[in-house]
Amino acid sequence: MVRRISRKTFLKEIGALSLFLATEAHSFWPKDKSVKKSVKGHIFKNDAPEIPWKWSIEGFYYTKEGKDVRCGICPNRCYLRPGDRSICRSKVNINGKLISLAYGNACAVHIDPIEKKPLSHFYPSTQVLSIAAAGCNFRCLNCQNWEISQRKPEEVRHYELFPKDVVRNAKEKNIPSIAYTYSEPISYYEYMYDTARLARSEGINNVWVSNGYINKEPLDRLTQYLDAANVNLKSFDDDTYRSLNGGRLQPVLNTFKLLHEKGIWFEITTLVVPGYIDNEDMIKRMCEWILKELGPDYPLHFIRFFPQYKLNRLPATPIKTLESLRDIALKAGLHYVYIGNVPGHDAYDTYCHNCHKILIKRDGYNISQFNIVNGRCKFCNTPIPGRWEKK
Numbered sequence: 001m002v003r004r005i006s007r008k009t010f011l012k013e014i015g016a017l018s019l020f021l022a023t024e025a026h027s028f029w030p031k032d033k034s035v036k037k038s039v040k041g042h043i044f045k046n047d048a049p050e051i052p053w054k055w056s057i058e059g060f061y062y063t064k065e066g067k068d069v070r071c072g073i074c075p076n077r078c079y080l081r082p083g084d085r086s087i088c089r090s091k092v093n094i095n096g097k098l099i100s101l102a103y104g105n106a107c108a109v110h111i112d113p114i115e116k117k118p119l120s121h122f123y124p125s126t127q128v129l130s131i132a133a134a135g136c137n138f139r140c141l142n143c144q145n146w147e148i149s150q151r152k153p154e155e156v157r158h159y160e161l162f163p164k165d166v167v168r169n170a171k172e173k174n175i176p177s178i179a180y181t182y183s184e185p186i187s188y189y190e191y192m193y194d195t196a197r198l199a200r201s202e203g204i205n206n207v208w209v210s211n212g213y214i215n216k217e218p219l220d221r222l223t224q225y226l227d228a229a230n231v232n233l234k235s236f237d238d239d240t241y242r243s244l245n246g247g248r249l250q251p252v253l254n255t256f257k258l259l260h261e262k263g264i265w266f267e268i269t270t271l272v273v274p275g276y277i278d279n280e281d282m283i284k285r286m287c288e289w290i291l292k293e294l295g296p297d298y299p300l301h302f303i304r305f306f307p308q309y310k311l312n313r314l315p316a317t318p319i320k321t322l323e324s325l326r327d328i329a330l331k332a333g334l335h336y337v338y339i340g341n342v343p344g345h346d347a348y349d350t351y352c353h354n355c356h357k358i359l360i361k362r363d364g365y366n367i368s369q370f371n372i373v374n375g376r377c378k379f380c381n382t383p384i385p386g387r388w389e390k391k
């Protein structure tokens with residue numbers, strides 16, 4: 001039945017509805033788009049095993065307050081009461097000691113081409129023995145390896161592989177480098193450090209693939225054994241670091257500066273997540289910072305995002321977006337800017353920054369042309385930054 005109402009009643013009811021929409025219904029929408037929620041990880045209370053297990057070792061960097069401990073490896077500085085587990089899931093407080101559960105406890109072991117790290121200027125077309133143990137100090141919504149990075153060491157399959165075993169494997173197979181990769185090696189710092197030290201003594205290169213979220217002292221100590229790194233610069237915005245990764249920007253910038261000071265060869269990776277990392281102004285500021293603080297020679301890799309993990313509703317990065325960001329970086333003055341995850345794209349190849357001829361022509365991970373001789377462009381003799389002569 002149709003209810004007949006006067007104009008006055010109609011206006012009154014519309015007014016009430018508007019008030020409802022203004023006061024109640026708007027709660028369905030984000031209140032303030034500028035306020036982004038941090039996704040930083042939390043301490044796992046009472047989640048430690050009662051006794052250390054076979055793969056346990058005491059942490060290298062921690063302080064004690066009675067029976068409580070505070071880890072000093074990364075800026076999370078986890079404070080653990082007895083029985084607690086860290087944000088990165090691989091450290092626990094057992095009876096007042098900080099214990100790593102990741103030591104000698106690899107969950108992934110593969111032989112990769114070095115280009116997969118990605119490293120385009122570090123002994124191209126050589127192999128790298130890649131290892132990982134479970135854990136990560138970040139909570140990236142787009143994580144590609146969440147099955148191992150967002151898991152406890154006890155939850156994943158493991159290979160008993162102590163530092164001497166890793167190095168022996170590399171030597172027996174004649175593989176020139178070992179990479180600490182896939183999950184976050186900062187979470188298995190002690191395992192990485194001891195392996196790297198032993199590898200160096202055997203003439204094997206050490207490659208660190210990381211989010212760079214580490215404190216100065218442990219990084220400083222690690223650099224004495226590092227030969228190369230690929231470090232993610234996930235964005236150039238602190239809010240985005242908080243809301244997409246659960247970290248902060250400045251410690252990562254500090255890592256780049258320290259690697260640069262120490263003369264470690266590194267390459268920079270930025271995964272271009274649509275809606276988060278495709279802001280051209282931000283990329284321009286990022287490239288200007290790289291140029292000013294690190295110089296033009298460290299390669300920058302813009303990697304195509306594909307929907308995954310907690311961002312599986314986002315589209316893949318449009319290739320045009322990657323190309324525009326690459327143009328911005330080149331115009332800003334960076335010499336070597338690559339596009340990754342787009343098979344067959346011209347920006348996989350290396351071009352001389354002086355004469356612009358092709359130095360390395362790549363077909364996926366294979367090389368079909370190599371025009372660098374004694375570290376110089378074969379055409380114009382310009383020195384090409386990187387590590388070229390095989391050991």
Ligand code: SF4
Nearest residue numbers: 071074077078086088
């Ligand atoms: S390395 Fe792990 S335990 Fe140490 S502070 Fe970082 S997240 Fe916490």
